[in-house]
Amino acid sequence: MGRFIKYLMCAKCGRKYDYSSKPITCLSNDLGRLDIYYDYEGLKEFFNRDYITKKPLLNQWKYFDLLPPMEERNIVSLGEGATPLLKASRLAEELGMRKLYVKDETRNPTASFKDRGMSVSVSVAKEFGFNKLVTASSGNAAAALAAYAAKAGMEIYAFVIEQAGYGKVAQLLLYGAKVFRVRGLGAEDPTVKLMRATYEELKFFPSPSFGPFNPYQIEGPKTISYEIVEQLNWEVPDWVFVPVGAASLLTGVWKGFNDYYNIGLTDELPHLFAVQSTGNPPFVRAFKEGQDPFDIKPWPKPHTIAWGLEDPYPWDGDAGLKALKETKGDAEEVPDELIVKAMKLLARYEGIFAEPSGAAGLAGLLAALDGGRVDRGDEVVVLVTGHGLKDPDIVRDVAGDAPTINPNLNEFRDVLGRRYGVKL
Numbered sequence: 001m002g003r004f005i006k007y008l009m010c011a012k013c014g015r016k017y018d019y020s021s022k023p024i025t026c027l028s029n030d031l032g033r034l035d036i037y038y039d040y041e042g043l044k045e046f047f048n049r050d051y052i053t054k055k056p057l058l059n060q061w062k063y064f065d066l067l068p069p070m071e072e073r074n075i076v077s078l079g080e081g082a083t084p085l086l087k088a089s090r091l092a093e094e095l096g097m098r099k100l101y102v103k104d105e106t107r108n109p110t111a112s113f114k115d116r117g118m119s120v121s122v123s124v125a126k127e128f129g130f131n132k133l134v135t136a137s138s139g140n141a142a143a144a145l146a147a148y149a150a151k152a153g154m155e156i157y158a159f160v161i162e163q164a165g166y167g168k169v170a171q172l173l174l175y176g177a178k179v180f181r182v183r184g185l186g187a188e189d190p191t192v193k194l195m196r197a198t199y200e201e202l203k204f205f206p207s208p209s210f211g212p213f214n215p216y217q218i219e220g221p222k223t224i225s226y227e228i229v230e231q232l233n234w235e236v237p238d239w240v241f242v243p244v245g246a247a248s249l250l251t252g253v254w255k256g257f258n259d260y261y262n263i264g265l266t267d268e269l270p271h272l273f274a275v276q277s278t279g280n281p282p283f284v285r286a287f288k289e290g291q292d293p294f295d296i297k298p299w300p301k302p303h304t305i306a307w308g309l310e311d312p313y314p315w316d317g318d319a320g321l322k323a324l325k326e327t328k329g330d331a332e333e334v335p336d337e338l339i340v341k342a343m344k345l346l347a348r349y350e351g352i353f354a355e356p357s358g359a360a361g362l363a364g365l366l367a368a369l370d371g372g373r374v375d376r377g378d379e380v381v382v383l384v385t386g387h388g389l390k391d392p393d394i395v396r397d398v399a400g401d402a403p404t405i406n407p408n409l410n411e412f413r414d415v416l417g418r419r420y421g422v423k424l
């Protein structure tokens with residue numbers, strides 16, 4: 001079977017590149033993201049329901065035909081993807097909904113959906129012959145990158161902001177990353193500045209989880225949409241709720257549904273619903289205010305418990321806005337209290353332990369139902385993107401502590417009533 005990447009094209013200036021020229025950033029346009037275009041006609045000849053159904057879903061590489069790298073032997077995998085689409089019956093009943101599903105991305109190797117993109121990115125780095133990878137984050141993307149780089153035996157450099165939490169730094173160090181806290185948080189992100197310098201001057205492979213420096217990772221989250229369509233037996237849901245930071249996930253999910261539509265495997269697109277916290281809503285504001293997609297106003301002081309969504313500037317916001325427009329989608333910002341409520345609902349009704357960023361999609365659904373923007377009869381999929389154990393400090397704040405008692409049944413009964421409101 002041949003490979004189906006036609007070319008890469010700069011989202012800003014339209015300049016085209018061959019995959020064989022190993023492109024990473026646009027040469028003529030500062031920070032234009034290179035979008036990958038596929039040969040749908042060629043794919044149509046064999047990539048049909050029968051072909052897809054016959055392949056087992058072991059990990060996201062079931063969809064190798066629609067992903068870089070070119071050569072199968074370059075794939076670096078830890079078994080990412082193939083996550084369950086869980087029918088959330090108890091939660092649906094509580095919310096008065098007909099059909100609600102949770103795509104549980106907490107089950108990925110490093111416990112967030114970022115593994116999908118980093119698996120693709122590290123595979124491409126291997127194919128391009130790079131051995132040094134660099135990122136500008138201490139979050140889920142960096143953890144995922146470090147894990148895949150370790151698996152591939154590559155060197156990994158991580159630039160994190162000076163204030164990055166020790167827990168996250170420790171995880172990166174344990175994976176073998178060379179981690180640096182970078183001073184000087186200001187208008188320009190100092191970690192991105194240094195990542196860029198090591199790419200331009202030292203020829204490191206940049207592997208952040210957003211497009212302009214890494215056109216390949218966005219292909220990973222596409223497979224979430226392929227899986228959803230197949231798990232719904234070739235149906236497309238009415239809505240998919242997506243938490244947004246850089247808007248790469250939103251863009252990837254849209255690309256995935258688009259691929260299947262263009263190949264003729266489905267006959268419609270779902271509406272996409274983008275969710276951010278009121279503590280950092282630059283993308284939602286851009287959508288509501290109709291801002292120029294290439295000139296989205298950065299948020300001055302991001303502050304939210306959903307730290308995975310704290311990007312002050314949505315690097316892939318241009319594509320994200322297009323995704324909302326083309327799917328007749330919607331967007332909303334939700335307060336952190338609603339995100340906490342969503343965390344508790346997921347845990348108590350469905351047994352899914354999400355971090356705040358991971359539960360933000362559900363918080364968006366709660367807001368959308370209240371505002372009547374989504375019908376309770378609609379079929380809805382909520383992406384739950386990251387695991388609750390990612391951040392013990394936040395979990396402690398949300399869950400509180402357990403009371404301490406003597407081994408005495410009367411005291412147990414008494415405290416049960418006071419702490420948990422239960423009478424026995």
Ligand SMILES: *Cc1c(COP(=O)(O)O)cnc(C)c1O
Nearest residue numbers: 140245246247248249308385386
């Ligand atoms: C990164 C991240 C997001 C947001 O994805 P973007 O591509 O940055 O928009 C959502 N949830 C979790 C858990 C994340 O780590």
